[in-house]
Amino acid sequence: MSEPLLSVRDLRAWFFTDQGIAKAVDGVSFEVREGETLGIVGESGCGKTVTSLALLGLLPEPPARLMDGSSVRFRGQELVGADEKQLRALRGNEISMVFQEPMSSLNPVFSVGDQITETLRLHRGMDRRAARAEAVRLLGEVGIPEPARRVDEYPHQLSGGMRQRVMIAMAISCSPKLLIADEPTTALDVTIQAQILELLAELRRTLGMAVLLITHDLGVVAEVCDRVVVMYAGQVVETGTVEDIFVRPAHPYTRGLLGSLPSVGGAGGRLVSIAGTVPSPLHWPDGCRFRARCGLAGDGCEAPQDLVELGAHGRAARCWRART
Amino acid sequence: MSEAPRPRALGGLLPGLPQLLAGRWGSGGTALLVWVGCLWILVTRFGRVTAAFAGAWDERVAVGTLLTGLTVAWAWSWRDASPGALPKQVGVSQWDLALRAFSRNRTAVAGLMVIVALYMVALLTPLLAPLDPNFQGALLTERYVGLSGAHPLGTDQFARDVLSRLLYGARISLLIGFVSVGISVTIGTLVGAIAGFLGGWVDGVLMRVVDIVISFPQLVLLITIIAFFEPSIFLIVAVLGLTLWPNTARVVRGEVLSLREREFVQAAIALGYSKRRIILRHLIPNALAPVIVAATLGIGQTIVLEAGLSFLGLGVQPPTPSWGTMVADGRNVLLNAWWLSTFPGLAIVFTVLSFNLVGDGLRDALDPRLRT
Numbered sequence: 209m210s211e212p213l214l215s216v217r218d219l220r221a222w223f224f225t226d227q228g229i230a231k232a233v234d235g236v237s238f239e240v241r242e243g244e245t246l247g248i249v250g251e252s253g254c255g256k257t258v259t260s261l262a263l264l265g266l267l268p269e270p271p272a273r274l275m276d277g278s279s280v281r282f283r284g285q286e287l288v289g290a291d292e293k294q295l296r297a298l299r300g301n302e303i304s305m306v307f308q309e310p311m312s313s314l315n316p317v318f319s320v321g322d323q324i325t326e327t328l329r330l331h332r333g334m335d336r337r338a339a340r341a342e343a344v345r346l347l348g349e350v351g352i353p354e355p356a357r358r359v360d361e362y363p364h365q366l367s368g369g370m371r372q373r374v375m376i377a378m379a380i381s382c383s384p385k386l387l388i389a390d391e392p393t394t395a396l397d398v399t400i401q402a403q404i405l406e407l408l409a410e411l412r413r414t415l416g417m418a419v420l421l422i423t424h425d426l427g428v429v430a431e432v433c434d435r436v437v438v439m440y441a442g443q444v445v446e447t448g449t450v451e452d453i454f455v456r457p458a459h460p461y462t463r464g465l466l467g468s469l470p471s472v473g474g475a476g477g478r479l480v481s482i483a484g485t486v487p488s489p490l491h492w493p494d495g496c497r498f499r500a501r502c503g504l505a506g507d508g509c510e511a512p513q514d515l516v517e518l519g520a521h522g523r524a525a526r527c528w529r530a531r532t
Numbered sequence: 533m534s535e536a537p538r539p540r541a542l543g544g545l546l547p548g549l550p551q552l553l554a555g556r557w558g559s560g561g562t563a564l565l566v567w568v569g570c571l572w573i574l575v576t577r578f579g580r581v582t583a584a585f586a587g588a589w590d591e592r593v594a595v596g597t598l599l600t601g602l603t604v605a606w607a608w609s610w611r612d613a614s615p616g617a618l619p620k621q622v623g624v625s626q627w628d629l630a631l632r633a634f635s636r637n638r639t640a641v642a643g644l645m646v647i648v649a650l651y652m653v654a655l656l657t658p659l660l661a662p663l664d665p666n667f668q669g670a671l672l673t674e675r676y677v678g679l680s681g682a683h684p685l686g687t688d689q690f691a692r693d694v695l696s697r698l699l700y701g702a703r704i705s706l707l708i709g710f711v712s713v714g715i716s717v718t719i720g721t722l723v724g725a726i727a728g729f730l731g732g733w734v735d736g737v738l739m740r741v742v743d744i745v746i747s748f749p750q751l752v753l754l755i756t757i758i759a760f761f762e763p764s765i766f767l768i769v770a771v772l773g774l775t776l777w778p779n780t781a782r783v784v785r786g787e788v789l790s791l792r793e794r795e796f797v798q799a800a801i802a803l804g805y806s807k808r809r810i811i812l813r814h815l816i817p818n819a820l821a822p823v824i825v826a827a828t829l830g831i832g833q834t835i836v837l838e839a840g841l842s843f844l845g846l847g848v849q850p851p852t853p854s855w856g857t858m859v860a861d862g863r864n865v866l867l868n869a870w871w872l873s874t875f876p877g878l879a880i881v882f883t884v885l886s887f888n889l890v891g892d893g894l895r896d897a898l899d900p901r902l903r904t
Contacts, residue, residue, distance in 0.1 A: 266801060300803030307802075313795040317817045319623055326813070327803050360623030378803065 212239035213418050214263070214282050214303075214386055220275035221255075221262045223489075230489040232258040232272075234442035239522070240386060245412060245419040247433035247450075249426060249465070253486045255442040256422045260390050263287065263420075264303060265295045283385070301331040304379040308391040310371035314363040320347070320374045321359035324381055331382045346377040351407055369400035376407065383415055390422045405432050426469055430454060435522075438462050441497040442489060444515065448523040458518060458525035460502045496527070504529060547609035558641035559612070562648055567605035569652065570598050573659050580659055590658050597655040630821075633897035640893020646886040654703045661696040665853045668692055676869045686871040688861060697853035698875055704854045705883065708769055708838045709831040715773025717827045720780025725811050725819065727781070728788030739785070742778040750775060751840070758846045768847055772834055783826055787819035821898035825891055832887035839880050855880050 221233040233255040240246045248256045261267050263280050265287065280287040282303065287295065299305075307313045315323060324343040328334045334342060340359070347355035350373040363371055372392060379387055389408065393401035409432050412419050421433060429436055429450065436453045438446040438461065446459040457463045464482040484501040487493055493500060495510040502509070508528045515524040547567040551560030574581060581598065584591035634640060653660060662684075669675075669691035677687040685694040727738040757771050791797060792815065800810050835855075841847035842856025850857060855876040862872025 264802060266798065296804040296806060298804065299801070300805075305799070305802040307795050307799055309795050313799045315796045315800070315814050315818070317626060319625070326805075330809075331804065362623065362625050364626065365624065375799070378799075 211284065213242045214240040214280070214420070216259075216263070217279040217281075219259065219262060219278045219280065221258050221267060221272055221278070222275055223271045224273060225271055225490075228490045231442055231492060232489050233262060234492070236439070236442070236444050238437045238444060238447065240418050240420055242385070243412070243416050243418055244434045245409075245421060245432055247421045247423060247429040247436045248439060249423060249429055249436060250439035251424060251486050253489070254439045255489070256424075256439050257390055259439070260305070260388050260420065260422050263388065264299055264305065265290070265292075300327055300379075300384075301382045302384055303386045303388065304382070304384040306372070306375050306379050306387065306389045306392045308394050310368050310375055310395060313375050314371055316363050319360050319362050320366070324359075324374070324378050327378055327381050342381070343377075346381055347374070350374070350377045350380075350411075351403070352377075368396055369403065372396060372400075372404055373407070376404075376411070380411055380415060380417070384417055386418045386420060387412075388420045388422070391424070392421075393428065394423075394425070401428075408432065426454075426465060438465070441487060441492055443497065443526060444524075445498065445527070446525040447515075448518075449521065452523055458523075458530040459498075459527045460504050460529075461498050462525075464501075547605040550609065550613035556635070558635055558638075558645065560609075562645050563605045563609050565645065565649060566601045566652060567609075569649075570601040570605070570656075573598060573656060574602070577659055584659060587658070594656050594658045597652065598659065601652060630894075630897040634893055637893040637896060639889050640896075643886040643889030643893065646882065647890060650702060650883060650886070651706060653699065654706045657699045657703055661693075661699045663693040663696045665697045665700040666692065666851045667696075676865065676872075678869075679871060685875050686869065688858075688869075688872055689865070694858075694871060694875060697858060698855075698879060701853040701855045701858060701876060702879065702883075704765065704848055704852065705835050705838060705856075705880070708765065708772065709835040709887075712769045712772035712776065712834050713827050713830045715769070716776035716830070717780050717823060719773070720777035721784050721816060721819070721823055723777065724781035724784025724786075725788050725816050728785040729792055729807070729811050729815055735785075738781070742781050745775065746778040746782075748775075751837075754837070754841060755844070755846055758841070763846055763849050765848055765852070768838060768841065772837065776830065776834065779830075780823060780826060783822050784816075784819050787822060788815050791815055791818050825895045825898060828887055828891035828894055832884040832891070835880065835884055835887070 216239070217237050219233055219236045220231070223230040223232055236255070236259055238246065238248075248259065250256050258267065258272075262272075262274060262278075267274075274288050278288050282298065285294075287298070314320065318326075321340060321343050324346060325336070325339040328339040328342055329336070332339075344355045344359050347358055352358050352370060352373050358366075358370075363374075366374065372395075376392075387408075392408070393404050396404060405428060408419060408421075411417070419432075421428070423429060433450050435449050436447065437444055438453065438459065440461050446453065446457070446462045448456075448458075452458075453462060454466065457466055461482070464480075467480045468482060470479055482501055487497065487500070494512070496502070496505070496513045499505045499509045511528075513526045513528060515526050516528065516530045517524050518530060546564065548560040548562070548564030551557075551563065554560070581595055584595045669687060671691050674687055674691035675689055677683055677691075679686050683693050683695065685698060688694055688697070723738055723742070727735040753775055754771055757775075758767065761767055797810060797814060800814050805814070838847055838854070839856030839859065842854045843860040845857075845860070847856055848854035858876035859873045859880075862869065862874075862876075866873055
């Protein structure tokens with residue numbers, strides 16, 4: 209197989225705080241291939257957002273630091289330790305991001321047209337008029353009605369869903385190879401969520417870009433992802449295709465996540481939840497980090513767990529029981 | 533605001549009238565005032581206007597102001613009253629909203645009208661003033677003359693016309709206020725934004741400089757600096773501009789500290805924008821509202837400060853007229869020639885009051901807590 213678009217190896221992003229070292233991301237590896245949608249799922253505090261920020265060097269340093277041995281390769285170029293100028297050339301151009309909170313992701317003093325135009329002029333070197341025409345076209349492409357009129361609107365005149373569409377228009381304006389979407393639908397209501405996901409899926413097809421979708425919502429994952437990385441306590445606990453994860457989950461944590469989903473037409477009983485809470489990144493437990501909350505915890509769990517390869521296609525789980 | 537039909541033709545006839553009829557007395561009144569004032573000067577002082585064409589640079593500026601005032605007031609009123617010029621529905625920025633809020637504040641609009649009138653007067657002074665500010669009448673008979681037809685505001689101890697000196701003094705006060713605040717706001721905004729955004733040691737160094745500058749008693753600092761050099765308008769502007777910026781820097785830094793945590797700054801970084809671009813294009817415009825308020829109030833303060841310096845003899849040097857020196861000159865003869873100190877004193881009060889009213893109005897209009 210050809211080289212993956214993005215290859216993350218042993219990414220460790222630690223925060224050096226007054227209370228100690230918070231190992232928010234502690235040895236994460238995954239790959240994103242050209243044109244695919246990879247979902248990263250996990251509870252709050254599992255390190256998924258820190259991972260996404262670390263990819264583009266967006267973590268505030270200090271307190272954060274990428275530890276030695278961390279590697280993020282994008283089309284063969286190493287991004288960890290790359291200088292600011294190289295990263296800037298990539299950001300918004302080859303790799304772009306969509307954030308969680310569309311209400312505050314747009315600059316309130318400029319019209320949406322000005323904001324899209326700025327990106328186009330910076331990365332694609334367009335002149336004012338061409339950039340404006342392109343901005344109108346992009347707004348139409350992300351499904352904003354009357355784009356020629358809306359281009360002059362200010363963020364406070366748009367609804368949350370509209371703003372997220374504008375953010376997406378900015379993100380795709382330079383035809384990136386990879387779009388990182390960090391909880392892009394969390395702040396939106398359910399009908400708008402579905403529309404935005406559909407839009408992302410459609411843009412992925414038409415532009416041929418890969419999408420890295422960070423979410424805590426398994427429903428979203430099932431809907432749009434090709435492959436899934438499940439994170440827990442700063443580590444990858446399971447990877448696989450969507451079918452693998454949903455039909456044959458190998459890690460007890462993944463099973464717990466799936467078990468806590470309400471099912472359509474199922475019995476209307478109480479929802480099952482995973483007992484306990486995510487441990488603090490300042491003090492990850494020794495051995496298997498999920499042990500304290502795991503119903504199957506037993507003798508083999510005191511040792512630190514490695515990812516166990518399960519067949520081909522990068523399918524793996526961080527649990528010794530998965531071996532059998 | 534309801535849309536009453538606007539008699540456009542009236543705008544061509546008398547600028548401001550259509551707006552006044554539509555109940556917009558602020559903009560209408562300003563246009564009418566400017567237009568009528570300029571026309572009045574043009575008609576009553578036609579000879580001076582034609583002579584001023586070839587005069588000194590300030591006279592030519594005055595003629596330029598006169599003609600610009602006439603055309604702009606007329607053209608604006610005509611265009612504004614045209615049927616197509618309805619209030620914007622699409623693309624209403626936060627500035628537009630603030631402007632709408634401001635125009636509903638009657639006292640602030642009145643203050644703004646006074647300020648516009650003051651700056652017009654300051655620019656038109658060479659055409660307006662009855663006499664040269666330094667022209668001395670007969671020293672024996674024309675000293676301390678009270679209010680009269682020849683000297684509407686009387687004369688001073690050198691038999692100079694107080695009204696003329698008052699008008700020329702307006703230029704000095706308004707110029708010093710405007711330019712020195714302009715300098716201090718520019719420096720303060722840049723320093724504050726850089727310190728707030730970059731943080732770390734840059735922030736530490738810049739804010740310690742601010743602390744040092746701010747910890748000097750301002751008046752004492754000013755007096756010390758001026759004592760070392762020959763007092764001149766340029767020096768006063770420079771000194772005021774270079775000592776008042778720390779306040780702005782603090783305000784802007786505070787704003788930027790909260791702004792940089794907002795997601796649009798993260799988004800700007802993720803879009804590959806440089807730090808310079810983020811500071812100049814994304815942070816400063818968002819931090820500008822309190823700066824504008826502080827600057828407006830600052831002009832008033834600076835005018836008072838300059839008057840105080842001039843009063844102490846450290847500001848504008850005689851014979852150049854300045855409100856502060858005029859008040860100082862008259863204080864010994866207050867009982868015999870009250871007009872000497874009173875009129876420049878009133879001028880200072882009204883000017884500063886207007887700036888404060890506008891500043892307060894802007895604060896109300898720009899305060900984001902009053903809107904969402």
